[in-house]
Amino acid sequence: KNQVEQSPQSLIILEGKNCTLQCNYTVSPFSNLRWYKQDTGRGPVSLTIMTFSENTKSNGRYTATLDADTKQSSLHITASQLSDSASYICVVSDSGGGADGLTFGKGTHLIIQP
Amino acid sequence: DARVTQTPRDKVTEMGQEVTMRCQPILGHNTVFWYRQTMMQGLELLAYFRNRAPLDDSGMPKDRFSAEMPDATLATLKIQPSEPRDSAVYFCASGLDYQPQHFGDGTRLSIL
Numbered sequence: 772k773n774q775v776e777q778s779p780q781s782l783i784i785l786e787g788k789n790c791t792l793q794c795n796y797t798v799s800p801f802s803n804l805r806w807y808k809q810d811t812g813r814g815p816v817s818l819t820i821m822t823f824s825e826n827t828k829s830n831g832r833y834t835a836t837l838d839a840d841t842k843q844s845s846l847h848i849t850a851s852q853l854s855d856s857a858s859y860i861c862v863v864s865d866s867g868g869g870a871d872g873l874t875f876g877k878g879t880h881l882i883i884q885p
Numbered sequence: 886d887a888r889v890t891q892t893p894r895d896k897v898t899e900m901g902q903e904v905t906m907r908c909q910p911i912l913g914h915n916t917v918f919w920y921r922q923t924m925m926q927g928l929e930l931l932a933y934f935r936n937r938a939p940l941d942d943s944g945m946p947k948d949r950f951s952a953e954m955p956d957a958t959l960a961t962l963k964i965q966p967s968e969p970r971d972s973a974v975y976f977c978a979s980g981l982d983y984q985p986q987h988f989g990d991g992t993r994l995s996i997l
Contacts, residue, residue: 805984814889814976814988815928860928870918870933870983871941877927 773798775863777876785884788851792879794844794861802866806835806846809858809878818846818859848881856883887911891977891989899997903965906992908977909958917960918978918985919945919952928976934960935983967996 775796784790796804803822807815819828819835821844828835832849848855858878865872890909898904910917919931932942932952942952949968954960964971972995980986 803984807988812990814978814990816988817986820984864984869941870916870930870985871943872983873930873985875928 773863773865773874775861775874775876777859777861777879779879780877781880781882783882783884784851786851786853790848790851790881792846792848792859792881794846794863794876796842796844796861796863796874798842798863798865798874800866801839801842802864802872804835804837804844804864805862806833806844807860807862809860811857815860851883853883853885856881887987889977889979889987889989891975891992893992894990895993895995897995897997898967900969901966902996903963904967904971904994904996906962906975906977906994908960908962908989910960910977910979911987912958914979914981914986916980916983916985917954918976918980919960919962920976920978920985920988922974922976922991931962931975933983967994969996972996 778793805820806818809815821837834847837844858880860878861876892907918933920928922928931945934954937954951963974991976991978985978988
């Protein structure tokens, strides 16, 4: 069964610090991996999407990495801001070509303290 | 910016009542999704459409849930009769080729 595990479940850091969120998956065959940011009371917003051949992708202060061999991804946030407080969800797609081929992680809840 | 629009934002009703949630996907997107989000389960796929045709609704209890897409600008999710365990946030998303690229802000449903 395809699974996506995210860690930590929650994280509190001080404003200005860096942090790294982890995503481990067992989805096979792999197609792509996407990170979403979900603010409280809002829908998820896509941050990055990576395919098998990509191992790093940046979006401003967010940098996602992918190791397809170990089936791990990380999302690194640099110089955190209060607005980074949100849940971050990792979603992995298999290559089956259907929406039911997406496996969602349960997310990491990040709190940035001033 | 193009957005997925969901209505209503919040809905509180009593058990047994019919609930209808509406979604306006982004024009040009060929896939529309309905998801349910709870603290325990996270995001779960309920149903999705490609080019307005329903492709999979195996994620929802068919005796009470129904999803339709009467035209390209409207998708609906109905629950009849509603039960307290249906309380959750329901998201609509749209995208190209089975990827939920844009989500709406959800309907927060509470069944008393």
